[in-house]
Amino acid sequence: MTAGAIASPVLAVTDRNPRAPSRARRRMPLALKLGIALVGLVTLVLLVNGAVNLWLNYEEAKRAAVSVQQEKAQAAAERVDGFLSDVENQIGWTTRAEWRRVPLEQQRYDFIRLLRQAPAVTEVSYIDAAGKEQLKVSRLEPDMVGSGKDFSAEPRFKQAVAEKVWFGPVYFRRGSEPYITVAVAHAGRNPGVTAAEVNLKLVWDVITAIKVGEKGFAFVVTSAGRLIAHPDLSLVLRDTDLSRVPQVATALAPPGGRLSAGAAPVATSSASEIANDLAGNPVLTAHAPIGRVGWLVFVQSPVSEALAPVYRSLIQTAALLGLGLFLATVAGTFLSRRMVVPIRRLQEGAERLGSGDLSQRIAIRTGDEIETLADRFNLMAGRIQESYETLEGKVEERTRELSETLQQQTATADVLKVISRSAFDLHTVLDTLIESAVRLGGANRGGIHFVDGSVLRLQSHFGFSPEHVERLREKPAAISMDTVTGRPALLRRAVHVADVLADPDFRNSEMMKVGDFRAFLGVPLMREDTVFGVLGMDRPEPGEFTPRQIELVQTFADQAVIAIENARLFEQVQARTAELQQSLDDLRKAQDRLVQSEKLASLGQLTAGIAHEIKNPLNFVNNFSSLSADLIDELREVLEPAGLDDKTRDEVDDLTGMLKGNLEKVVQHGKRADSIVKNMLLHSREGSGDHRPVDVNALVEESMNLAYHGARAEKPGFNVTLVRELDPAAGEVDLYPQEITRVLLNLFSNGFYAATQRKAAMDGAFEPTMTAATRNLGDTVEIRIRDNGTGIPDDVKAKMFNPFFTTKPPGEGTGLGLSLSHDIIVKQHCGSIEVATEPGAFTEFTIVLPRGGVSQATKKSGS
């Protein structure tokens, strides 16, 4: 029977998913149930029957086995008793009344014969009527004749005389071999006694001859429980006490009370039980007493052997049970199969129905409940088929809606992606938005328009023909009820026109010609209650837009608002960033200038001190040398009148002339040194003269001319082209005129020098040009001094504002010119001086002067 193949048909129909539960909980097939019921019933009956049988059989067989054991015990007891009787009989041969009259030699011979015939007897003695031993014959000792030992008080004599036969207690020779004394009184009056010592080892022969089944055996114990005969002789010889073995103890202590030695034991012959032997194996044991000696004979055999018939009967019953079970199983299987076939067909039908074959019908003609069930099933299948078809329609509809939603969701997501990816490319974002809005909004085309005054200008579109776009550019839609595009902006809400031709307000027939649209949907783009655009779309066929579409377009419009806002914010941020960058650059420049100024300031303080100290001795030098030159003139005047010869006069004149020349050189170079020192002092000094608003152009013009003429004065062959590019708007700047003049002169003279150098280098084929330019920069004024001289190499450019740095040959420059200029511009006027140069091409200094620079500097230095 295949298990699990049959699922419950009821469940298959009612459960939407029949497989999962059937796997989770294994179901028992009906066939199995039927089979189990049938087999179970039969088994139960058979089991009960078998158990009853078994129990009866067991009891019966056990009773039989016990009674057999009992009989065996009885027989064994008789055999052992027979052994004693034998001995008694043998002895009896010497107890005839006339035996005492037999000659001694004959008596001895009789005894020897007795010993030979009764191997158990080890010793035999004759005690006469007076209780005196007359003869003793032993196997172990020499024969004794007339020893006269007195036994008259001994039980063997007294008891034997009294009771005819006397069995003594068991004793053990050399602690090992069991013996018993048997005394038999002679016949006749005044009887003597024949006493024999009987070696009970010989009982072994009797005991071993008793067969108790295959493995059973018999053993004998005394009334004290001492073992005296056992198939294993060594147990006997080892002085084994069995009185503690349960079955022996039970047998020895019958309800009547303890046995006393010699007394006839109360026969508890029926006692028989299952107990354990010495090795602990279960045995069936029974015992029987030997009355006259008080011994107990036990027979015991292994339970398995004794109860073999019981086990046979058990096996028979079990076999019958097995057969019954087998037949029941066969019958059960057959019957359940018969019953299950239609059920299984029903199940298969249910499975097919479950797997979707709703046209399934089941044909069962069994004429019973199953057929009815099948008919009901068919009916149910029909119903399900009907309802299923209705359901399908609903599902389709639902699926369509869902897929539509999904499409919209996806598109929205796409749009969002595009927006986030190209957040600052407003054009792309708007294009994507309008395209998606048109596609999903159920329109053909559409556009995004921005409010521009009272009209709407097309910003982005999808699906518009070029003529349409051109038309819209020429004549943008007005924000009015006349145009559908204008209406949302006017009404500040979504406008939906199912058919423009049916719309009374619509009059833009010209647009109709180009646009060719009937249905329109427009949504305003609003930021903080301000309409700044319209998202509109249309299609050539008239018809309503669904609320979903409107909602969607609204969403896109919102996205467009966000995107536009983002773009605007982005632009703002960019502008702001540029401004910040500018401020940063300015700050950097100021910082650079500050560094330079600080350097110069410290140096200036130093030089001021030095210059002051040098100036005094230098004044002496200068003053005294010029005084000396005058003194030489005076000397010449003094010598004029002196009558000197011509030769001497000539020599004096010569000498004074040389002295004067020397002094002039001293004065000249002293003046130069003085000038250097003055410059140094100037350099270090804060300002000089007064500051006042000065016309920059005039200052530049003046300085330029001054420089030019100075240069020409210095070098007559000097020539340069002067170019003036003065901004008339330059105006006035509050400054220290003489200081700025100094700066400009310095720059011009440098420029002239560089131009001259270059002209010299290029050998005349060069026209040196000097350009001076001014420019109004609002708060500042820019002055540019440009020459086309040798330019400044980079290594020089880095150091050229440092004090005492000069490229001129020694004697031609102090190296303080640019340094001073820098100081004046930056420190004194809060301006900046920068240089742009290209070696071999030009050098251009740019001075930027703030209009209120001096007051700033004063404030700064004052604070």
Place this chain on the structure above:
Amino acid sequence: MRRREILALLGAAAAWPASSRAQNGPARRLGVLLVYGEEHPDAPLMVRTLKESLQRLGWTEGQNLAVDVRYARAQPELVRRYTDEILAQTPDVVFAQGVVGAAAMQRATSTVPVVFVQVQDPVGGGFVSSLSRPAANLTGFTNFEYSFVGKWLQLLKELSPNTTRALAIINPDNQARFAGYSAALEKIAPALGIQASAGGVHDASDIERALASLAETPNGGLLVLPDATTGLHGKLIIELAAKLRLPAVFAYSAQVRTGGLAAYTNSVAEDAQRAAGYIDRLLRGAKVSDLPVQASERFETVININTATAIGLTISPSLLASADEVIE
């Protein structure tokens, strides 16, 4: 039932014969130390009986039992050597004959179980602590007690009623035994009207001397006590007794069958048979202490009429009637 269960059963079935074979395993080993020489009639009887009895109990020599038999010929050095040889084979059980054999084994091993036969007074001789529970590695069968000299003297007296002197010959090397016999003789003999003494003999010349001196005066009788030496020289003793017309009583019937006058004895074959029973139980794992020393309980009187006639003795009818075996 599953397939693997069947396989497991098959495996178990296959394993079974192997294990049952293993149970038989290698052959067990039995050492046999006889103090007689091979030519002594009792020696082959004992060995044969032993082997046959063991076979009945399931121990077949050459199959599951190896038996090493040594005949020490009553020579102390041979006794020692053979004892060592036997023990060198690491036997499972040793069978030792007589006081000499048992003593040699007792000296040589305290672990190998020893089953002795034909030992007198095993407690007094120190072989076992008690008859019922031997404590050491020796147990076995005792045949005679010292008091048996009484039975032998009585037999001598009955055979030759004129006997007034008796000499009991035995190897005196085992002093306890010699003393035991001497004491028994001293105690019992006077009651029988005999003046008896024990005479120690070591070899043939001792025997010759002792017998010659005994025969010098009339009415002398000879007791041949059970001993390896007397057993080995049984033939000489019989010849000398015949020559010197000395009535002699022996402890073993074999000597009577080969010409000795008479014996009061037990059955040697029965001793060997019972010893086989003990050997079987020891081989099957029994402990020596579970096997009590057993004493003979059946004795028989054997008389050789021919010898009696030869030395001029007339056996009384009553004695003949009481004899268990009469050799004619």
